[in-house]
Amino acid sequence: PPQPARLRRVLLKLSGEGLMGGQNYGLDLEVVQRLAQEIKEVHAAGLELCLVIGGGNIFRGLSQAANGMDRTSADYMGMLATVMNALAVQNFLEKIGVPTRVQSAIPMAAICEPYVRRRAIRHMEKGRVVIFAAGTGNPFFTTDTAAALRAVEMNCDALLKATQVDGVYDADPKTHPDAHRYDTLSFGDVLRQDLKVMDTSAIALARDNGIPILVFSLQQAGALAEIMRGTGRYTIIRE
Numbered sequence: 553p554p555q556p557a558r559l560r561r562v563l564l565k566l567s568g569e570g571l572m573g574g575q576n577y578g579l580d581l582e583v584v585q586r587l588a589q590e591i592k593e594v595h596a597a598g599l600e601l602c603l604v605i606g607g608g609n610i611f612r613g614l615s616q617a618a619n620g621m622d623r624t625s626a627d628y629m630g631m632l633a634t635v636m637n638a639l640a641v642q643n644f645l646e647k648i649g650v651p652t653r654v655q656s657a658i659p660m661a662a663i664c665e666p667y668v669r670r671r672a673i674r675h676m677e678k679g680r681v682v683i684f685a686a687g688t689g690n691p692f693f694t695t696d697t698a699a700a701l702r703a704v705e706m707n708c709d710a711l712l713k714a715t716q717v718d719g720v721y722d723a724d725p726k727t728h729p730d731a732h733r734y735d736t737l738s739f740g741d742v743l744r745q746d747l748k749v750m751d752t753s754a755i756a757l758a759r760d761n762g763i764p765i766l767v768f769s770l771q772q773a774g775a776l777a778e779i780m781r782g783t784g785r786y787t788i789i790r791e
């Protein structure tokens with residue numbers, strides 16, 4: 553696929569499901585460990601990096617609301633789940649010598665820093681990986697939208713969306729073996745065809761602020777480093 557402009561600073565979005573590995577709930581620490589190692593490699597090569605981590609492996613607001621819970625309460629619980637994941641990823645990064653800071657959109661002074669934009673930028677300039685927790689801090693949003701928002705706020709060169717497959721397809725390749733895979737898409741294509749990449753508000757934010765989205769699979773070892781070298785396999789979504 554075509555290359556994005558030079559990647560100096562990126563935001564990596566990891567879904568909660570991605571951290572679950574083969575399990576159907578919670579964290580697979582082997583997966584977290586492997587991810588930390590991949591992040592370490594690109595960070596050591598000089599990339600400024602921030603992460604947004606989902607919470608779907610622990611709690612998803614929408615599905616609990618469907619079971620009768622108040623949507624706003626359920627969403628706050630979902631945001632708390634992302635904080636747990638953030639602490640796990642922080643722990644495994646620091647174990648292997650990568651300096652990190654967790655910043656939460658919902659202040660939790662005893663656990664992590666509150667989200668402060670200028671401070672987050674400073675951390676990255678000083679070589680720390682910043683992990684954004686608690687999504688946007690608002691119910692009715694997702695961590696995909698939080699990822700697009702933080703990528704814009706941090707002036708990132710790209711938003712890297714890690715998924716279970718190696719790009720965007722016109723149908724789910726797991727159930728449709730003949731699904732077509734795209735190398736390049738425009739934001740307009742994604743919105744018009746309602747392709748299930750990220751939610752609409754995330755796509756719109758990225759489009760309005762000119763941040764390309766690279767959709768790639770974290771199942772493949774070394775995927776991040778390959779993207780940095782310009783040899784990765786991904787779908788790029790841009791203007």
Ligand code: UDP
Nearest residue numbers: 568606607608613627630687688693694695
């Ligand atoms: N959430 C929210 N506002 C946000 C981000 C997340 O209310 O800005 C809640 C929402 O309930 C969501 C849950 O946190 O279901 C977990 O996030 P998400 O589903 O985006 O995680 P992922 O699918 O990436 O694992």
